[in-house]
Amino acid sequence: MTLHDDAVLVLKAYEGSGDQAELRQVYLDHLSAHPDGMWKACGAGHLTASALVVDPSRGRVLLTLHKKLGMWLQMGGHCEPGDETVAAAALREATEESGIPGLTLMAGGPVRLDRHPIPAPCHWHLDVQYLAVAPPDAVEAISDESLDLRWFGYDEVAAVADASVVRLAEAARAAL
Secondary structure, eight states: OOHHHHHHHHHHHOOOOTHHHHHHHHHHHHHHHOTTTTSTTOTTOEEEEEEEEEETTTTEEEEEEETTTOSEEOEEEEOOTTOOSHHHHHHHHHHHHHOOTTOEEOTTSOSEEEEEEOOTTOOEEEEEEEEEEOOTTOOOOOOTTEEEEEEEEGGGHHHHBOHHHHHHHHHHHHHO
16 A cells, blocks of 8 residues: 555545545545645645644643744654655654654544645645654654754643644644
């Protein structure tokens, strides 16, 4: 099975409601129209995989201060040829960017979808967002892609991050 095939299966199984159901269809239509829709080279946009790292026992989330964007975001990024599944891509990105070994994705698939414009030559990121649970006493380590890493309580996210990250943190809190 290809990564493209996995993404279609993941999206078909995703049970988001309201605008999430509409967005799910946008993603599926994009993949149907673009066989290269998983890759950064797809000029019409491409799927990305991300994960919000959570520490449920302490009621907090780990955000990265993105080096290029200068914004507090969840861990995530582009799929790579070695990724066998969208979930594996999200877990790889979360592990690389957080420096935390032993992260596990919460069962049940993605918790949100988020589509956002990006500068040319590409036009859209169609992000598939998961939750990654940190092991007890996890210690983060800043990667080359980040200016900083910091734990925030769920109620603190709105003061530092944009609406998409706030919605993801709210979905995380509800899922836990």
